[in-house]
Amino acid sequence: MDLLNNLLIGAQVAITFQNLLYAFLGVLLGTLIGVLPGIGPVPTIAMLLPITYALPPVSALIMLAGIYYGAQYGGSTTAILVNLPGESSSVVTCIDGYQMARKGQAGKALAVAALGSFIAGTFATMLIAAFAPPLAEVALKFGPAEYFSLMVLGLIAAVVLASGSLVKAIGMIVLGLLLGIVGTDVNSGLQRYSLGIAELSDGIGFVTVAMGLFGFAEIIVNLEQKEKREVFTKNVSGLWLKWADFKEAFPAIVRGTGIGSVLGILPGGGALLSAFASYTVEKKLAKDPSKFGKGAIQGVAGPESANNAGAQTSFIPLLTLGIPPNAVMALMVGAMTIHSIQPGPQVMTSNPKLFWGLIVSMWIGNLMLVVLNLPLIGIWVKLLQVPYRLLYPAILLFCCIGVYSIQNSVFDVFLTAIFGVLGWIFVKLECEPAPLLLGFILGPMMEENLRRAMLLSRGDPTVFVTRPISAVMLAMAVGLLLIIVAPSVRKKREEAFQEA
Amino acid sequence: MTFIKHPKDFWAGVLYTAFGVTAIVIALSYPAGTAGRMGPGYFPRALGGLLIAIGLFLSLRSLRLQGTPLAFPTFKPLLVVIASVVVFGVAAPMLGLVVATVLLVVVSSTASDEFRWKEAVISSVLLAAFTVLAFSKGLQLQLPVWPWFVR
Numbered sequence: 177m178d179l180l181n182n183l184l185i186g187a188q189v190a191i192t193f194q195n196l197l198y199a200f201l202g203v204l205l206g207t208l209i210g211v212l213p214g215i216g217p218v219p220t221i222a223m224l225l226p227i228t229y230a231l232p233p234v235s236a237l238i239m240l241a242g243i244y245y246g247a248q249y250g251g252s253t254t255a256i257l258v259n260l261p262g263e264s265s266s267v268v269t270c271i272d273g274y275q276m277a278r279k280g281q282a283g284k285a286l287a288v289a290a291l292g293s294f295i296a297g298t299f300a301t302m303l304i305a306a307f308a309p310p311l312a313e314v315a316l317k318f319g320p321a322e323y324f325s326l327m328v329l330g331l332i333a334a335v336v337l338a339s340g341s342l343v344k345a346i347g348m349i350v351l352g353l354l355l356g357i358v359g360t361d362v363n364s365g366l367q368r369y370s371l372g373i374a375e376l377s378d379g380i381g382f383v384t385v386a387m388g389l390f391g392f393a394e395i396i397v398n399l400e401q402k403e404k405r406e407v408f409t410k411n412v413s414g415l416w417l418k419w420a421d422f423k424e425a426f427p428a429i430v431r432g433t434g435i436g437s438v439l440g441i442l443p444g445g446g447a448l449l450s451a452f453a454s455y456t457v458e459k460k461l462a463k464d465p466s467k468f469g470k471g472a473i474q475g476v477a478g479p480e481s482a483n484n485a486g487a488q489t490s491f492i493p494l495l496t497l498g499i500p501p502n503a504v505m506a507l508m509v510g511a512m513t514i515h516s517i518q519p520g521p522q523v524m525t526s527n528p529k530l531f532w533g534l535i536v537s538m539w540i541g542n543l544m545l546v547v548l549n550l551p552l553i554g555i556w557v558k559l560l561q562v563p564y565r566l567l568y569p570a571i572l573l574f575c576c577i578g579v580y581s582i583q584n585s586v587f588d589v590f591l592t593a594i595f596g597v598l599g600w601i602f603v604k605l606e607c608e609p610a611p612l613l614l615g616f617i618l619g620p621m622m623e624e625n626l627r628r629a630m631l632l633s634r635g636d637p638t639v640f641v642t643r644p645i646s647a648v649m650l651a652m653a654v655g656l657l658l659i660i661v662a663p664s665v666r667k668k669r670e671e672a673f674q675e676a
Numbered sequence: 677m678t679f680i681k682h683p684k685d686f687w688a689g690v691l692y693t694a695f696g697v698t699a700i701v702i703a704l705s706y707p708a709g710t711a712g713r714m715g716p717g718y719f720p721r722a723l724g725g726l727l728i729a730i731g732l733f734l735s736l737r738s739l740r741l742q743g744t745p746l747a748f749p750t751f752k753p754l755l756v757v758i759a760s761v762v763v764f765g766v767a768a769p770m771l772g773l774v775v776a777t778v779l780l781v782v783v784s785s786t787a788s789d790e791f792r793w794k795e796a797v798i799s800s801v802l803l804a805a806f807t808v809l810a811f812s813k814g815l816q817l818q819l820p821v822w823p824w825f826v827r
Contacts, residue, residue: 635712
């Protein structure tokens, strides 16, 4: 069988001492930052990218992927024990997880979160292995017109499914696309928007943008709020599930996995939306909905499975189409380009070892997470007690060193500071930075495909609607926009995000 | 300004419009080409126009849509954090990694309400030791460790 054969190739790559080590480092670091509130996977991956330059591409990607799903995992620990989302996607886990901890069931909540995540991760990994090849096959037939329309659809879907103001988010995409233009134009060799600054002739580094908008701005905003934490450390015992608990939680895990797997594939869906959707479903299906918000085990099992499944399957659009569905995947595109791998459908055929190695390592990483999290919970709890005032200067320092080391240039450090200020302004104006990063990454690709498509059609813009696949994708983008503008759906969407 | 009912949207619109106008003005010097043969100025102008349209829409809508006011509880974290990063950038090439690290950590620590001198200095020294070992020795970071006058 093809699939088995491919997984075997992957296993040969993933199960080497070096790659196991990097997978382990990745999930360990991911859990660490997941546990720590106030630093997310985007700045961490940005921070660590320079370190991965020296690694072989497979090891680098395995480690970075590990950080991402490790963070989903670690975030739940903080949510349950401190009532703070260690990661944005574990906002929902706070609701019932923290209540369970208050009732002395912290161990049970942590165990069900870990188990749910593992089941979800395993299933989602198999889904990627099964669905990526046929999808990539379709994508290989795409011409520039299809690619352009696909990116339009991806970007629109990313903002429609995310929370917050739609118009503002589209504005952020366009702003990101513009920032992506900075640098030398590949066709004419002309320097665009580089303002005569030599350092800008290669464009703005995406690490710079990500670190400023996500890392620095997050720290500043965190510092504006007063610190308030209540950690449940004493009664973290009984890290195991009784059979009755398992029976109660299992259906929620299955449903959460399903919801997360589907939503994760959609651009912008990913982990956060999956968790919200799963919580809503569990509450609707529960025999006794009044238990929700007071420590219902399904309220932890469902969303935790969903966010992990969503985190995994969001690799599908990246690996098959080369289109990043969220900010973390946008960074993965950057990481792949650094190692001169053009993300897209051709990766699977031209670089099967990398592709399948990454997939197999995801499953191994998930296994490591279970082993890592439950016994090491004591260490994570200790970490939670490190005050933020000691943490953030260290984060700032590693950000600065990371940005500097990319091009050995102080200019990038200053540029990151500017993006930090910009990010702070965006937070104040409630403009989501994630769409900007997506636009920034896709900008050059989008322009290139637009140019090529128009060149091939001799300047006839109808090419985007006369080619069937392209037309369908544009129609879907328009449809999504129309749906969201419809008053009833709009209300539902707002409710869904406020439910928590 | 009471006629602005949604200040966050209003100012976001102003920001977008400003970016859009700047983008177009600069792009005017790039050849636009034709739709069939796009020059380097085509895409930027289109995006700039789109951004202006979105910005104007947001600002105009904010006169009607109700929203929460902008909140600036304190500017201290913004100023201190950004200043500490700039200090690091200036200090690192001249004064070396150790001094720059200590400066960054101590300066940025003052942004917290719970700032304590002793704690900040101790943590800065520990972090400086760590960065030298991990980044300079371990990862061959291209930054001098010590200031120019003792090198």
